Amino acid sequence: MTVARILSEKGREVFTTQPHRTLKEVIDLLAGKGIGAVVVSDASMSVLGILSERDVVRVIAQHGAAALDDQVSRHMTPKVTTVTRGDTIDHVMQTMTDGRFRHVPVVEDGRLIGIISIGDVVKRHVNMIDSERQALREYIATA
Numbered sequence: 113m114t115v116a117r118i119l120s121e122k123g124r125e126v127f128t129t130q131p132h133r134t135l136k137e138v139i140d141l142l143a144g145k146g147i148g149a150v151v152v153s154d155a156s157m158s159v160l161g162i163l164s165e166r167d168v169v170r171v172i173a174q175h176g177a178a179a180l181d182d183q184v185s186r187h188m189t190p191k192v193t194t195v196t197r198g199d200t201i202d203h204v205m206q207t208m209t210d211g212r213f214r215h216v217p218v219v220e221d222g223r224l225i226g227i228i229s230i231g232d233v234v235k236r237h238v239n240m241i242d243s244e245r246q247a248l249r250e251y252i253a254t255a
């Protein structure tokens with residue numbers, strides 16, 4: 113299964129923020145949308161960074177709640193690992209495991225076109241294993 117297929121099933125909506133926004137605005141977005149990360153982008157949808165709930169927890173632990181007034185650019189991860197439509201689900205899983213993160217933006221021609229979370233990957237992976245197990249059962253039963 114490819115990233116393109118996952119996006120066609122889940123949609124291409126990505127919640128984004130801008131570098132000058134505050135952490136408070138981001139946590140309102142995370143909580144309001146029930147998501148774990150936002151991509152930091154500019155008007156042309158270039159990826160400038162990523163900020164996840166883990167970053168927010170780290171910042172508050174280190175600097176206290178006053179840091180919620182800080183700008184996103186101060187605390188985001190600026191070096192973002194991305195995938196493309198043609199990458200496989202195995203590649204995405206390996207990328208998340210190697211990088212120890214749970215979100216990977218999808219980029220095409222330098223522009224953000226979607227995001228894959230670990231939840232999206234696990235859901236499809238479990239479905240694939242179930243389908244294979246069912247096919248094997250049917251094969252054995254009819255052999």
Ligand code: AMP
Nearest residue numbers: 162164166189191192193213214215216
């Ligand atoms: P997460 O597991 O996605 O909550 O993110 C854990 C840490 O990795 C946070 O510091 C994020 O800013 C960072 N992060 C999340 N996704 C990516 C990514 N695709 N590329 C680089 N860093 C990321």
